[in-house]
Amino acid sequence: MKFGVVIFPGSNCDHDMIYVLRKIMGQEVVELWHKETSLQKCDMIILPGGFSYGDYLRSGAIARFSPIMEKISEFADKGGYVFGVCNGFQIACEAGLLPGALLHNSDRKFHCKNVFIKTQNNHTLITSGIPKDKALKIPIAHGEGNYFNDAESLKQMNENGQILFRYCDEKGNITPEANPNGSIENIAGVCNAKKNVFGMMPHPERASDTELGNTDGKFLFESILSLVQA
Amino acid sequence: MKFKAEINVMPLKALLDPQGKAVTGSMKNIGLPEITNVRIGKHISIEIEAASKEAAQKKAEESCKKLLANPIMEFFEISIEESK
Numbered sequence: 001m002k003f004g005v006v007i008f009p010g011s012n013c014d015h016d017m018i019y020v021l022r023k024i025m026g027q028e029v030v031e032l033w034h035k036e037t038s039l040q041k042c043d044m045i046i047l048p049g050g051f052s053y054g055d056y057l058r059s060g061a062i063a064r065f066s067p068i069m070e071k072i073s074e075f076a077d078k079g080g081y082v083f084g085v086c087n088g089f090q091i092a093c094e095a096g097l098l099p100g101a102l103l104h105n106s107d108r109k110f111h112c113k114n115v116f117i118k119t120q121n122n123h124t125l126i127t128s129g130i131p132k133d134k135a136l137k138i139p140i141a142h143g144e145g146n147y148f149n150d151a152e153s154l155k156q157m158n159e160n161g162q163i164l165f166r167y168c169d170e171k172g173n174i175t176p177e178a179n180p181n182g183s184i185e186n187i188a189g190v191c192n193a194k195k196n197v198f199g200m201m202p203h204p205e206r207a208s209d210t211e212l213g214n215t216d217g218k219f220l221f222e223s224i225l226s227l228v229q230a
Numbered sequence: 231m232k233f234k235a236e237i238n239v240m241p242l243k244a245l246l247d248p249q250g251k252a253v254t255g256s257m258k259n260i261g262l263p264e265i266t267n268v269r270i271g272k273h274i275s276i277e278i279e280a281a282s283k284e285a286a287q288k289k290a291e292e293s294c295k296k297l298l299a300n301p302i303m304e305f306f307e308i309s310i311e312e313s314k
Contacts, residue, residue: 094300
């Protein structure tokens, strides 16, 4: 499978993502500079974490107008797979590829720590291989990860299985205490209605190498490969 | 003609504004407990080349809708004056 990892000025999780996809998952990966306009026939485009354009104006607001984003929107419209992590999630929301927005964390703090998330829909490209009901331990690192959408949109997203992950405790209980940033309904990750664009605040690429003592993020990459290569 | 637009982008009233909340808390500490409900947004000033004030207003609105404000979390107000 061929992955394209987009690099914006200010991306800083691009190489973690490339390392995991190339070295751990053994896949072909190309780096796509944000000014490029060719997606090089990639099967999946990754929008990595970081602080594109210094988070000026709003996180992801300026990156969404980078030249490559127009091509990525066309690619997604045709059913191409796009996966945004952290700042990539923020960019995908700003670009309208995903519903909702990411607000400042409700407690005003930047959180960099392991959290637990529970899969809410096991029938998508990035979640199918995750053991059902397992609380995944995956780190977050953000100041603006407070997911928000209006009540009507949330209702539709819930009915349509677009909520992918919710923050939970170690045992998998979805509680207010387990919510690190004030996200509405504890939402940590979502997908679009067509289920080909995915976004999440936790960093699966930081939890995929045994050297780091935590490999729960690898379930997501294995899901992608098992479905696409099946 | 050249116009100057002063734009305020504010968090939606229904949303928690963590920055405003922190500053509200500080008001007590500086002896101004009567000041409450601080809301913090952005003030953006732009210059617009346009044939009329109405045309400039339209351009300013377009810039807000496309880039300067995110309607899911913010609302905006624009005031326009001709640049002297």
